Amino acid sequence: MRALIVVDIQNDFLPGGALAVNEGHLIIPVVNGLMSKFELVVATQDWHPANHQSFASNHSEKEVGEVVDLYGLPQILWPDHCVQHSRGAEFSDDLNTSAFSQVFQKGTDPRVDSYSGFFDNGRKNDTGMADYLKTKKVSHVYVVGLATDYCVKYTALDAVSVGFKTSVVSDATRAVNLQPEDYNTALQDMSKAGVLIVESKDISPLSID
Numbered sequence: 001m002r003a004l005i006v007v008d009i010q011n012d013f014l015p016g017g018a019l020a021v022n023e024g025h026l027i028i029p030v031v032n033g034l035m036s037k038f039e040l041v042v043a044t045q046d047w048h049p050a051n052h053q054s055f056a057s058n059h060s061e062k063e064v065g066e067v068v069d070l071y072g073l074p075q076i077l078w079p080d081h082c083v084q085h086s087r088g089a090e091f092s093d094d095l096n097t098s099a100f101s102q103v104f105q106k107g108t109d110p111r112v113d114s115y116s117g118f119f120d121n122g123r124k125n126d127t128g129m130a131d132y133l134k135t136k137k138v139s140h141v142y143v144v145g146l147a148t149d150y151c152v153k154y155t156a157l158d159a160v161s162v163g164f165k166t167s168v169v170s171d172a173t174r175a176v177n178l179q180p181e182d183y184n185t186a187l188q189d190m191s192k193a194g195v196l197i198v199e200s201k202d203i204s205p206l207s208i209d
C-alpha cells in the first residue's frame, strides 16, 4: 500500500512565517489534490519547546545561520519557529488536515534537532512513524512538503533506510535554499540514496501498486 507523508506544512514555514520558505504556499493545492490518491495520509509537525537549542536566540552572541556544535552534532541556528502551541506551529488553514490519519511531532527534545519525521538528527529517538506505517502495511511512501533541502530530504532518506520504497513529489515541495543550488543538490542526494523523484501529474489514482 502507498502512503503520503506530508512534511511540516506549518504557518512558520509559509510566507509571512518565522522561517518562511519561498513559494511554500504554492504546494498546498498540489498536496491537497494528491491526498485523494492515497488510502493513507500522515503528517509531520515541527514542534519545538521555546528553549530549543536549534534557535539562535537560545545561544549568546550567535546569529541565525551560524553553525554550532550541539552535543556532538553540527547544528545550523534558525530563527525561533514552530514553538509548541503557537500559531506558527499550526498547520496552514488551507491544508486539508482532515485527511491526516496520524500526525507525528518532532523536535520536541530541546537538545537535538529533528529534520526527519522518523528519527531525530542523532537518530536516538524514534517518532513511531515507521512502525505505524508498517502496521498499516505500507510499502511505498511518497514524501511532500517543506522544505526540500531539510525535512523532506531527511524524511525521505530515513524512509529508504527503514525499508520503504520512497518517492519525493518534486512539485509538491519547496526549498529553503540557504544556497541557491540547495534544491537541486537535495534532489540529487535523495536520488543517489535510492529515492525516486516524481511529479504529481505522474501519480496514479488509487491503487495499483
Ligand SMILES: [Zn+2]
Binding pocket: 046, 048, 054, 081, 082, 107
Ligand atoms: Zn525546527
